[in-house]
Amino acid sequence: MPRAGLNEEAVVTAALAVVDRDGAAALTLASVAALVGVATPSLYKHVGGLAELRSLVANRVLREMADVATAAVLGRSGDDAVTVLMRQLRHYAVEHPARYAAMPADPQHDPALANASGALIGVFAATLRHYALEGSAAIHAIRCLRVIVHGFSSIESSAGFGMAESPDDTFSHLIEMYLSYLHNAQEQ
Amino acid sequence: MPRAGLNEEAVVTAALAVVDRDGAAALTLASVAALVGVATPSLYKHVGGLAELRSLVANRVLREMADVATAAVLGRSGDDAVTVLMRQLRHYAVEHPARYAAMPADPQHDPALANASGALIGVFAATLRHYALEGSAAIHAIRCLRVIVHGFSSIESSAGFGMAESPDDTFSHLIEMYLSYLHNAQEQ
DNA sequence: CTCTAAAGCTAATACCGTTAGCTTTAGAGC
DNA sequence: GCTCTAAAGCTAACGGTATTAGCTTTAGAG
Numbered sequence: 340m341p342r343a344g345l346n347e348e349a350v351v352t353a354a355l356a357v358v359d360r361d362g363a364a365a366l367t368l369a370s371v372a373a374l375v376g377v378a379t380p381s382l383y384k385h386v387g388g389l390a391e392l393r394s395l396v397a398n399r400v401l402r403e404m405a406d407v408a409t410a411a412v413l414g415r416s417g418d419d420a421v422t423v424l425m426r427q428l429r430h431y432a433v434e435h436p437a438r439y440a441a442m443p444a445d446p447q448h449d450p451a452l453a454n455a456s457g458a459l460i461g462v463f464a465a466t467l468r469h470y471a472l473e474g475s476a477a478i479h480a481i482r483c484l485r486v487i488v489h490g491f492s493s494i495e496s497s498a499g500f501g502m503a504e505s506p507d508d509t510f511s512h513l514i515e516m517y518l519s520y521l522h523n524a525q526e527q
Numbered sequence: 528m529p530r531a532g533l534n535e536e537a538v539v540t541a542a543l544a545v546v547d548r549d550g551a552a553a554l555t556l557a558s559v560a561a562l563v564g565v566a567t568p569s570l571y572k573h574v575g576g577l578a579e580l581r582s583l584v585a586n587r588v589l590r591e592m593a594d595v596a597t598a599a600v601l602g603r604s605g606d607d608a609v610t611v612l613m614r615q616l617r618h619y620a621v622e623h624p625a626r627y628a629a630m631p632a633d634p635q636h637d638p639a640l641a642n643a644s645g646a647l648i649g650v651f652a653a654t655l656r657h658y659a660l661e662g663s664a665a666i667h668a669i670r671c672l673r674v675i676v677h678g679f680s681s682i683e684s685s686a687g688f689g690m691a692e693s694p695d696d697t698f699s700h701l702i703e704m705y706l707s708y709l710h711n712a713q714e715q
Numbered sequence: 716c717t718c719t720a721a722a723g724c725t726a727a728t729a730c731c732g733t734t735a736g737c738t739t740t741a742g743a744g745c
Numbered sequence: 746g747c748t749c750t751a752a753a754g755c756t757a758a759c760g761g762t763a764t765t766a767g768c769t770t771t772a773g774a775g
Contacts, residue, residue: 342722342771369762380764381723389763444628444685478692479700485687486701490678497632499673504666512667512708513674519711520704530740530753557731568733569754577732 343377347385350375351395355438358396363441366393393443394451400438401446401455407431408462417469418518424466425488425514432492439496460485470525480524487513531565535573538563539583543626546584551629554581581631582639588626589634589643595619596650605657606706612654613676613702620680627684648673658713668712675701 353375358366368389372379386392411427412420432439446452463481472480491510493499500506541563546554556577560567574580599615600608620627634640651669660668679698681687688694 345722367762368764377722378724379762380725380766383764384722440632444681445687447687447689448685475692475696478690479697482682482688482692482694482697483701483704486675486678486682486697488678489682490674490676493632493681494670494674494677497636499633499635500670501635502666504663504670506670508663509667509670509674513671516671516704516708519707520700523707524700532741533753555731556733565753566755567731568735568756571733572753 343375343381345375345377345381345385347395350382350385350392351399354392354396355399358437358441359435362437366396366441368392391451393441394449396438397442397446397449398452398455400435400442401452401459403438404428404431405455405458405462408459412462412466416466418521420466420469421484421518421521422514424462425484425517426510428488429492429495429510432496436496439492467521470521472524476524476527480521483520484517487517531563531569533563533565533569533573535583538570538573538580539587542580542584543587546625546629547623550625554584554629556580579639581629582637584626585630585634585637586640586643588623588630589640589647591626592616592619593643593646593650596647600650600654604654606709608654608657609672609706609709610702612650613672613705614698616676617680617683617698620684624684627680655709658709660712664712664715668709671708672705675705 350371354366354371357370357374361370368382369379371392372382382392386395407427407430408424411424415423443449443452446456460481463484464477467477467480467484470480491506491513495506500509538559542554542559545558545562549558556570557567559580560570570580574583595615595618596612599612603611631637631640634644648669651672652665655665655668655672658668679694679701683694688697
């Protein structure tokens with residue numbers, strides 16, 4: 340029997356494939372092992388267990404989102420940067436609904452996710468730096484941005500908008516709402 | 528051995544106690560059975576299984592939230608009603624963080640949750656009726672309200688705001704942001 | 716060609732959900 | 746007060762899961 344040649348990265352990639360195929364709740368060591376063609380206990384040679392695998396998956400997703408965010412704001416600033424940042428993050432969540440759902444509710448509570456989580460928030464902070472908000476106003480602006488993007492992505496990625504109206508339009512309203520808030524905060 | 532005298536309602540109440548005590552992920556038939564002092568299979572006399580129990584718990588939580596929302600807007604209207612509605616729902620989520628996390632990502636997809644979910648959305652719609660938004664504008668306003676309340680509650684209930692700034696202030700900013708949006712939508 | 720570290724395996728344990736079938740209790744009806 | 750029945754609860758058993766322990770084998774270094 341030839342060897343599979345696994346490593347931690349390959350296991351995480353397979354886990355993401357399982358999440359994409361069967362949903363976040365179906366991520367199990369047995370399903371990942373079956374996908375890569377290996378007995379379940381063999382995965383412990385590369386991964387500490389199911390909890391750690393979940394954490395590694397979340398870390399991968401957070402890094403992807405941070406990359407998306409970075410690419411979105413590159414070469415842009417102000418309202419343009421904020422708009423594209425919001426749209427691109429929403430786009431990622433909708434393109435990979437199961438991956439978004441695979442993220443734990445408390446990413447900052449997991450030390451393994453602190454770096455990736457901080458990278459994403461860092462892009463938020465850098466993007467908002469253009470508005471020169473001072474002290475706590477900057478913190479609140481970052482939080483409001485998180486609330487809107489997460490709230491919308493969370494609902495849309497689980498098909499929570501039942502009515503016929505386009506979610507695109509709703510999201511445009513939210514962007515306008517947030518930009519108005521930024522402009523207003525800037526004047527104080 | 529005396530009889531426990533259970534019924535569906537008592538089982539759901541015990542399940543909520545488990546959720547409050549150990550978190551939403553720890554909701555298991557075995558833990559509920561242990562709490563009420565009964566063997567695990569006995570629960571099947573009152574509940575269809577773990578999936579149904581989860582659904583019943585979510586239904587209870589949704590109804591509680593609908594009650595909170597109804598009480599909040601009773602005797603109020605306009606900005607006052609919207610403000611108190613948002614604050615009270617946030618208050619519920621923070622007071623019962625595990626219950627909020629016990630809700631599935633897609634409540635409307637579960638037929639058993641349709642009524643309670645509709646009741647909560649109905650309170651939103653009724654509260655916004657004061658602004659006389661026409662057609663799709665009303666839908667978008669409801670959605671934006673959902674996004675903000677859910678996004679904030681989701682993050683705060685999982686201790687997602689790490690910085691020292693008070694989440695109260697952040698939420699006040701979001702309320703102001705949303706009210707401005709409503710006033711602006713009203714003029715069109 | 717040999718030897719070692721790691722990759723993979725099987726076996727075994729513990730916990731969970733679920734089903735089947737049995738026992739017993741509480742209460743309805745006489 | 747007695748009986749009888751429907752339901753509440755139990756034990757036993759099965760399958761699936763994570764996890765640990767210990768063995769076997771492979772790939773690659775020397």
